[in-house]
Amino acid sequence: MNKISTKKMSGTKKWIAASLAGVLWIMPVVGSDGILQIGQGSSSIAEAADSAFSVTKLGEEVITSGAIMMKYKFTAARAGKNVSGLADVIRVDLNNPYVSLDVMTGKGGTLTTRQSTGGMAKETGAVAAVNGDYFNTSAEGAPIGGQVSSGIVMSTPSQLNGMYAFTVTKDRKPVIDEFSFEGMATALDGAQYPLAGINKSAYNPEGGSSTYSHAHALYIYTDAWTALQRPKNSSTTPTEVLVENGIITQISANAALPMAVPKGAYILRAHGLAAQYVIAHMVVGQALETSYSLVSKTTQQSIDPASLQMMIGGHTILVNNGQAATFSRSITSIGGYRARTALGYSQDGRYVYVIAAEKNSNSSGLSLTELQSFMTNIGVWKGLNLDGGGSTTMVDRPLAEMSTRLTFNTEYGTEQRSVVNGLGIYTTAPQGEVKGIKISGSSVLLIGQQAAYSLKGYDTYYNPIDVAAGNPAWSSSGGSVTVKAGQATAVKPGTATLKAVSGAASASTTVTVLGGNDITSLTLGTATGPLTVGSSISVPVTAVTKSGINIPVPNSSLKWEFVGFKGSVQDGKLTVDSINSGVTTGYAIARYDGFSTGVVLSTGAATPWENFENVTYPLAFTTNAAGVTGTAAVTAGSAERAGSKVLSLNYDMTAGSGKMYAYAQLNGTTGKAIPAAATSMSVDVMGDMSLNWLRAELVDNTGATVYVDLAKVIDWNGWKKLNIDLSGYNIKFPASLKRLYVVNVEEGQDERAKTGVVSFDNLSFTMPSLSSDAGLPTASVSMTIGQKSIMVSGTKKAIEVAPIMMNGTTYVPIKYVLDAFGGSASWDAVTKKIMILRGSKVLDLTLGKKDFLLNGMRKSAEVAPLLMQGRTLVPLRLVSEQLGLNVKWEQKTKTVTIES
Structure with missing residues (x-):
């Protein structure tokens, strides 16, 4: 040798504590013998860098002495369109003796014990971290590439071609090599x-x-x-x-x-x-x-692991000599536009770049070719790809804070995937003198919201230092926020400056209080519920700002109004105390500074639909892909479902390819009927942590197929109740539920399990008695422009104000429309708002304004409602489009006919 x-x-x-890191593979497939097979393929040639790709630095902040967090925006041309996204880069200065890089491993520094990147950072005291090496998700949990931690071998490189690794020697020199x-x-x-x-x-x-x-x-x-x-x-x-x-x-x-x-x-x-x-x-x-x-493999020289501070495995090389490199390995299984992680270093070897590209609601993700362009743009001389996609996670410790936080939302939200290892950034600096202070707390508040702010300091090494003993004095300017001893209360929309003074040091921060005009939607986590005395349902409210940020709305910021019943909201729970006589549908309206949304409560809510105890129709497993196998059958339940029956969907996609589906088909090709209009559904699901997509397929009474997302990611084990809002799917009831199924999409397929078992139980549909055409009154109403009479299903009635035509728009009196077709309207003389309730719809209109609210969503009409002779007239198109009614116009007679 x-x-x-x-x-x-x-x-x-x-030596015993050592274990050189595992083997990296691409396109893993489990063969019939159970061995992980590594698809080698031919090396792919990196595409030429897109000249339309550009990078803009948005800002930077010190994490600790020798480590800086930098935020970038990138713009790329794809299919003739420009898209943009965000990337976060931690630059580590190896010339700084107080900062270091090392590999974090599972729990307690051991293999086969996966943990989230944030969890490993907390356990090891890292001030920042990113997820690390590739690993076989169906195996024990060991890295594919080589790993050295604190100079000790943890796992050895696998015998795979084109798999690169990143090392830092004990004399603080970065190396990327095979x-x-x-x-x-x-x-x-x-x-x-x-x-x-x-x-x-x-x-x-x-x-x-x-x-x-x-x-x-x-x-x-x-x-x-x-x-x-x-x-x-x-x-x-x-x-x-x-x-x-x-x-x-x-x-x-x-x-x-x-x-x-x-x-x-x-x-x-x-x-x-x-x-x-x-x-x-x-x-x-x-x-x-x-x-x-x-x-x-480059020099053929042996390397003493004791000479290395750390080593972490990666995948293909991305950048060499400051230019995009030929991919050293097939990238077929890690293609697409995804969240990405990468490592690189500068030409002089001084700086290490820890890179994470975001893929979330704020960012489009990157292709590997675009990632190459990004890296060369920010100064990377040599770089490699780490495990990206859904595993992409970065945490960092903000200036003056004691602990790390998630730098950005992952592809799956705020949940961090458990991985086998990560790269941590550490500080060994001694405690220095106070260098600065900052105010820590939310930069955005809602009216009525209370929030705590604290004064935090950092020392000459940019590490946190306690300054609470200084008993700071607090003040607020601008009038939108009041503050006392760090406790702030938002009073009105606007901007306030909070200031804290501790001895000779002071700090200030800007706080914005959002008003109704600053948000685009106000949504309730529960859109429907049962209208029964004593019932209690969770009603979390979320506001979405015009910049796309989701903000939980505290109850202190909301005013609740109850229609058809008396109730209360405490600690985020709505309780029905009593129901008005004859009422079958009630409304709980949550208002925030003129913005509103509502919960529809009905005596027909949460109707049990199927519990699989006595199934009389056929169930079958079907698929779209050759090689996919499985079963769908009623089986005995497990865990808390022991003693009951459930529908189990068992699937095996290991022999399939491309986008693969595994269906549990109900009642042949017909499906099982959903007899009345449903605004939501709930189902208990036993998840398998496969990270696959869970959906339902319905067919409505027009023959249209409707695909309903039950869960974008099956990221749980055991039983969990899923609540799904159906109001936005435009389903024409009655309908049928045909299939419940698992989807394994092609992009990022290497991250998801190809085998698993998902079980279903206790399907219910919420069917409010006045939620749609199925329960609302059926009528035909005719009005003629300028005439103070109305024909309601053949009966003529007098009205106080006639419909009119103005600037090419027909306006009709809303009161008479609601009298005929069900629903109610209320008028607020102070705000000039009209609230219309009809079935599952809560519609807020404002006189003279084109913007309106429908179930908490801001929308815009072509023209605004107007007031005529004490009656509200609304545009005819708004009636037809938003209240679900059919409208006909007879030009010759100037007659409007509205039908349901």
Whole structure:
């Protein structure tokens, strides 16, 4: 074995704690033998950088001495259109002795114990961090690439082509290269056998003689590997050797040792020829030596792991010599526009760039080619790709704060995916003198909201320092916010400046109080509920600003109005105290500075639809993709569903490709009927943490197919109740539910499980008695321009004000429309607002204004309502489009006919 330097494995604590990182793979597929297969493919050539790609720096903030957070906006041309997004870059100065980089690993610094990036940062004291290496999501949880943490080998590089790694040497030099592993076990009699790796999951090696990573191979598993299987799905039967303090203490032929690796020990795992070597040359009680080295594939030189501060595995190289590099490996499975993570360093080796591109409601994500352009734009000389997509997570500690927070929302919101490792940034600076202070607290408030603000300081090394003992004095200017001892109350819309003074130091911050004109929607987490005395439902309210930010609205900022019943809202829960006589539909209206939204409560709410206890119609598994298999059947429930029956959808997509579906089909091609208009549905779902997409397929009475999202991501295990608002799907009832199904989309497919079981129970539909055409009065109303009479289903009635035509727009008196078709209208003389309630619709109009609110959403009409002879006239088009009525116009007679 050609090597320059080696480390002896004599059972010392330092070596035992080591385990060089795993193997990186692309396009993983589990074969029939259960082995992870690595799709090698041909190397892809990086596309030429798009000249339309541009990068703008938005700002920066110091995290700690030697580490700066920089925010960028990028713009790219895609299919003839410009798109934009955001990326966050932490620049680490290796010339600064107080800042360092290291690898964070699972829980407690061990493999096979996945944890979120934020959790690892908190556990290890990192001031910032990003998710790290690729890993097989269906395996134990070990990195694919090599890993060295604090100078100790944690896992070895896998035998895969084109997989790069990032290292920092102990003399603080960054290196990006491909690495291989060489190792040797030497028995007391001098017989030797090559080591294949340390702490590796099963995979398919590339470029060697073996198809299986563990066939005829000798591996080391240290106490950093906590899983009992070493590894699972290896397609081999192991012979294992326990080594403690450099002495063989147990040998188990053709069977794994029934134990985890003891602290300070390691287990040799052998198969085939390696197992024959063990049986022939190893004896309990004898000494065993092992040696290993890392080898640069570029220089062919061996590297002593003790010379490295850290190593983390990555995927393809992205940038070399300041230019986009040819991809070193197929990128087919990691294509598309996704959230991305990457590492790079400057030409002089001084700066390391920790990069995360966002993919969320504020950002479009990047392709790998665009990521190359971004990196070269910000000064990266050499860089590689880390594990991106849904795993992309960055946390950082804001200036003067004590702990890290999520830098941006992930592809799946604020939830952080559990991963095997991450790259942490650490400070070793001593405590310095107070350098500055800042006010910590929300920059946006809602009217009536109370919020706490605190004064926090940072020292000469930009690390947090306690300044609370200074008893700061607080003041507010602008009139929109009052403040006392750090407790602020938002009084009215506008901008206020909060100021805190502590001794000779002072700080100020701007706080904006949002008014109704600053938001585009006010939404309730629960749109419908039961109208029964004593019922209580959760009514969380969220405001969406014009800039697209979601803000939870505290109850102190809301005014509630109840129509048709008496009730109250306390701690975010609506309780029905009594119901007015004859009322079957009630409304709870939440108002915020002229903005409103409502909950529709009905005696017909939450109607049980299917609990799978006595199913009399056929259920079947179907799919759209060749190779996808599964079952759909009523089975006995588990956990809290023990003793009941549930619908279980079992799927296996490992032999499929592309966008794959697994359907549980109800009642053949017909589906099961939903007899009345439903505004929402609920279903209990046992999730499988597959990260797949969960949907339902309905067909309405026009024959149109409607696809309803139950959950964008199945990111939970066990049973969970899902509540789905159907009001925005424009379903024409009665309808039928045809299929419940799981979707595994092609983009990012390597991140999601291809096998799993999802179960369903207790499907209910909320069917308010006045929610749509199914329950509202049926009528035909005719009005003639200028005439003070109306024909209602053939009966003539007098009206106080006639419909009119003005500037080409027809206006009709809303009161008479509602009298005929159901609903009510109320008038607020102070705000000049008309609130219309009809079925599941809450409509707020304002005289003279084109903007209106429908179920909490701001919309705009072509013309505004007007007041005529004490009656409100509304544009005819608004009646037809927003209240769900059909309108006909007879030009010759100037007659309007409205029908339901």
